[in-house]
Amino acid sequence: MNFPLPTNNEAEYEALLHGMRMAKACGATRLEIYGDSNLVVQQSMNLCDAVNNNMIAYRQLYQNMEAKFEGCELKHIGRVSNEEADALENIGSMCSPIPDGVFYEVIAQLSIKEKALAPPKLLADDSEARLQQTAEGSPSQLTEHVLLLEPLWTKPFLAYLIDQRLPEDPVEARRIVRRSKAFTIVNGELYKHSISGIFQRCIAIDDGKALLREIHEGTCGHHAGCRALVAEAFRVGFYWPTAASDARDLVWKCDPCQRFAPKPHAPTTDLMTIPLAWPFAQWGLDQVGPLPRSSPGGHTYLLVAVNKFTKWIEAVPIKNQKAETAVQFFKGITCRFGMPHSIVTDNGSNFDSKKFWKFCDDGGIRLKFASVAHSQTNGQVERINGLI
Known part of the structure; x- marks a missing residue:
C-alpha cells in the first residue's frame, strides 16, 4: 500500500476488499473469509456500529462487494491460526524477497474517497456571484433541499x-x-x-x-x-x-x-384438570375434626371421600390422624369400587405422608393436592363436610 499513513483498520479493510476483487475476477460465487481483526469482522457482519467516517465508507463498500456474490461470510480467528496471512504481511513490511508463487501488486490510493473538508466561508459578493453562476448552469446541476416540518399542536x-x-x-x-x-x-x-x-x-x-x-x-x-x-x-x-x-x-x-416484566396472571405451576370420564375413577378425600369426643369409642375425627362422577359419599369416624388410618380407609373403598385413577385431597400430613404415597404408587393411583389458597378445587368434599 503506497499511500500516506494508513491505519491498521484501513489496511485490514483494503486487504479484505482486494481479496474479494481477486476472487470475483477468478469466478468465485461464494466466499468464506477468515480474519484476525475482530473490529473488521464485527463491522462487516453488522454486529457492531461503525463511528469513524472512513470505517462507515469501508463497510458500505464491503456491502456493495458482498452483493456481487451469492454468499459471503466473515469469521474471526486468532492470530495464531492466521499464520499464512501473517507470513505474507511480514514479507511486505520487511521488504523481503518475494517467494515464487506469490503475486505482488502496489495499491496507490484508498478504495474509498475521503470526506472532503467544509468549503471556506464566502463573502456576500462571492455568494451572489456563485448563485448567479449556478443559475446559469444546466438544470441537472441544481439541487433543491426540502425540509418537511410537522405543525405544532400548540x-x-x-x-x-x-x-x-x-x-x-x-x-x-x-x-x-x-x-x-x-x-x-x-x-x-x-x-x-x-x-x-x-x-x-x-x-x-x-x-x-x-x-x-x-x-x-x-x-x-x-x-x-x-x-x-x-x-x-x-x-x-x-x-x-x-x-x-x-x-x-x-x-x-x-x-x-x-x-x-412480571406476569401476575400466569400460574406458578401448570394447572391440573379434573376430568370426569367414568364412575369411581376419581375421588375427593378430606378429613374433618377435631370433633367432640364420642362415647363409646372415643372417635374425634371423620374421614370423608366422595366420588367426583356419581357423588357417592363414603365416611368413617376415626380416633387419630395417622397415615395408616387413611390407608386402611381407602383400601376399603378400593375393595368395593376398584382402583381409582386419581385422588384429589388437601395438604394434610396424613395424606402427604410416605405411607400414603407408597399406597398410591403401588396401586397406580395419581395423588393430586388442592392449592391451600384455592380450596374450591376440592369443593365437593368441602360441601359434604358441611352436610355431615
Missing part, C-alpha cells in the same frame, strides 16, 4: 388565545374554543392548568417522546409502566396530548421490559 391554541383566530373548519374551531379553557399564555408560551393546580408547559410531541424515554431508560430510569411514566412527566410540569399513547408504545417496544 399553534391553533396560541393563535386563538393571542389573536382570536380560529381554523376555517367549524368542527375544529369548536374544538379549539372548547379545549382552550384549560390553557393559558405565560410569557408567550402555552401552559395547561392541571388538576393539582400546577402549570404544565406544553411541549412538542417529539420532545415529549424524548422526555418519556429519558424517564424510562435514562440515567436514573427504572423501566416504569405506562401510567407511571405519564404521571411523572406531568408531575414535573410538562404536557402534550399524546402522552398516554406514546408511553404505551415505548413500554411495549422496550426489549428489557418485555423480557423481565
Whole structure:
C-alpha cells in the first residue's frame, strides 16, 4: 500500500476488499473469509456500529462487494491460526524477497474517497456571484433541499388565545374554543392548568417522546409502566396530548421490559384438570375434626371421600390422624369400587405422608393436592363436610 499513513483498520479493510476483487475476477460465487481483526469482522457482519467516517465508507463498500456474490461470510480467528496471512504481511513490511508463487501488486490510493473538508466561508459578493453562476448552469446541476416540518399542536391554541383566530373548519374551531379553557399564555408560551393546580408547559410531541424515554431508560430510569411514566412527566410540569399513547408504545417496544416484566396472571405451576370420564375413577378425600369426643369409642375425627362422577359419599369416624388410618380407609373403598385413577385431597400430613404415597404408587393411583389458597378445587368434599 503506497499511500500516506494508513491505519491498521484501513489496511485490514483494503486487504479484505482486494481479496474479494481477486476472487470475483477468478469466478468465485461464494466466499468464506477468515480474519484476525475482530473490529473488521464485527463491522462487516453488522454486529457492531461503525463511528469513524472512513470505517462507515469501508463497510458500505464491503456491502456493495458482498452483493456481487451469492454468499459471503466473515469469521474471526486468532492470530495464531492466521499464520499464512501473517507470513505474507511480514514479507511486505520487511521488504523481503518475494517467494515464487506469490503475486505482488502496489495499491496507490484508498478504495474509498475521503470526506472532503467544509468549503471556506464566502463573502456576500462571492455568494451572489456563485448563485448567479449556478443559475446559469444546466438544470441537472441544481439541487433543491426540502425540509418537511410537522405543525405544532400548540399553534391553533396560541393563535386563538393571542389573536382570536380560529381554523376555517367549524368542527375544529369548536374544538379549539372548547379545549382552550384549560390553557393559558405565560410569557408567550402555552401552559395547561392541571388538576393539582400546577402549570404544565406544553411541549412538542417529539420532545415529549424524548422526555418519556429519558424517564424510562435514562440515567436514573427504572423501566416504569405506562401510567407511571405519564404521571411523572406531568408531575414535573410538562404536557402534550399524546402522552398516554406514546408511553404505551415505548413500554411495549422496550426489549428489557418485555423480557423481565412480571406476569401476575400466569400460574406458578401448570394447572391440573379434573376430568370426569367414568364412575369411581376419581375421588375427593378430606378429613374433618377435631370433633367432640364420642362415647363409646372415643372417635374425634371423620374421614370423608366422595366420588367426583356419581357423588357417592363414603365416611368413617376415626380416633387419630395417622397415615395408616387413611390407608386402611381407602383400601376399603378400593375393595368395593376398584382402583381409582386419581385422588384429589388437601395438604394434610396424613395424606402427604410416605405411607400414603407408597399406597398410591403401588396401586397406580395419581395423588393430586388442592392449592391451600384455592380450596374450591376440592369443593365437593368441602360441601359434604358441611352436610355431615
